[in-house]
Amino acid sequence: MxxxxxxxxxxxxxxxxxxxxxxxxxxxxxxxxxxxxxxxxxxxxxxxxxxxxxxxxxxxxxxxxxxxxxxxxxADKLYESLEIKKLYDFLIEHKDVMNDDIQWRLARVTHDKAKYEKDKHKRQTLMLEAFSYAEKALDLNSNSAHSHRWYGALLHFTTEGIGLKHKIKTAYKVREHFDRALELDPNDYISMHSIGYWCFVFAERPWYQRKIASALFEALPEASYDEALQWLLKAEEEKENFMCTNLLLIGKCYQHLHNKEKAVEFLHRAAEYKIKTPDDEDSKREARELLKHMGHGHLIQSCFH
Missing domain, CATH: 1.20.58 (Methane Monooxygenase Hydroxylase; Chain G, domain 1)
Known part of the structure; x- marks a missing residue:
């Protein structure tokens, strides 16, 4: 190095x-x-x-x-081995290199580093740093699926402490960048997952919140659990078991769509997922709690790892 x-x-x-x-x-x-x-x-x-x-x-x-x-x-070797700190320290030496492949990788690892940060203020600072790299990557190459994906994923962190109207507008922009990433790379399962997650978030908004937002600010994006499910399943079909959160969200979509059998199937897979990242840990814990609440706690193995 x-x-x-x-x-x-x-x-x-x-x-x-x-x-x-x-x-x-x-x-x-x-x-x-x-x-x-x-x-x-x-x-x-x-x-x-x-x-x-x-x-x-x-x-x-x-x-x-x-x-x-x-x-x-x-950098890719370090990422595959999940050596986040070492990867960040390695890539930060090249942060001034005007190359989109370097910049979006910097955005990704800085985002991952932020996930391990317990302090809320430091985590937000790292997310904004990550966004600056994604922004630079997109400026360098607007035809990069990776750049659009990470720009979209990190854009909402720039809305901290600003008005709801701007946050709603930003949500539309986030979706645009995920859509563009898929146009450039139709096999991008991370962007498929991200669109599914985006749909799930807005499907959860109750009607009264939508009415208030529309009256005072701007209409919230429209989405449904069925739409979210289709994107999440498409991501899973493209790369099976790539992320615990994807399994969790599929299970939750089935739960909202009143398909208990399928909900239990995917929540069980999430509950037994081998943890690799902080997001995996959080999703695995939530899946276990949901299974217990649904009366299927007996399916869970005792150890948590």
Whole structure:
């Protein structure tokens, strides 16, 4: 990891030079030369000279790309092994790198780090930090499903302490980013889950809250438990048992739809889920409480892990 950081530091001067060269190429309208297109007349002799400069730049670009891929590969290994603190410390060294794949990964790990934080104020601060990385990732690449997903997931943390009207408007924007993530990646099961969760939250709003909100501020988003269930099941079909919260929400949807047999099935799966994250722990505990309340506490194993 130290070696990767050193390589980035050593390339600072080269990076500045490279940016200056790119600026000059754009100003002279020769940026097309980077893609090895034929030079235009009457400036062909000038463009040919620029092409030689580009040939000198290519090895640097290839080297920097290789370094970036190594950073991403190491980050993904740490994420898979759930080494959140180590991953955060590793990626934060590259927080100024203008690369959307680095930035959305920073958003994800900062969000995960916040989940482990007990202090409410510190947790909110980390969530806002995470949002800043997601925002940067989206600015860098508006066609990244990951960037849209994390921007949507973290956007509501920016509404802390502001009016209800703005929160309602933000809720619509959150859904837009999840929808866009799925347009870009139709197999994105996390975005499927997120849309299902979004639908579940607004399906829970009673009619009188909707009426008050509509009269005073703006209409709340419309959603149903059936719609939420379809999205959650679709996510589960795409990747089975990927998240305890998904199983819990499916069980709760079935409960609201008066399908007790299916509700018990999924709540039982959530209650026996192997904990990996703080969210898993919270969802597992809630599933166990719901099963006890439904008279199926005997299905729960005694140990909690």
């Amino acid at each position: 130290a070696e990767l950081g050193r390589c980035f530091a050593e390339e600072t001067v080269e990076c500045i030079w490279l940016c200056e060269l790119m600026r000059c190429l754009v100003e002279k309208q020769y940026f097309y030369a980077w893609r090895c297109k034929a030079p235009r007349e009457p400036e062909a002799h000038l463009a040919q000279a620029e092409l030689h400069e580009c040939d000198a730049v290519r090895p640097i670009l290839c080297y920097r790309t290789k370094i970036m891929l190594n950073v991403i590969e190491e």
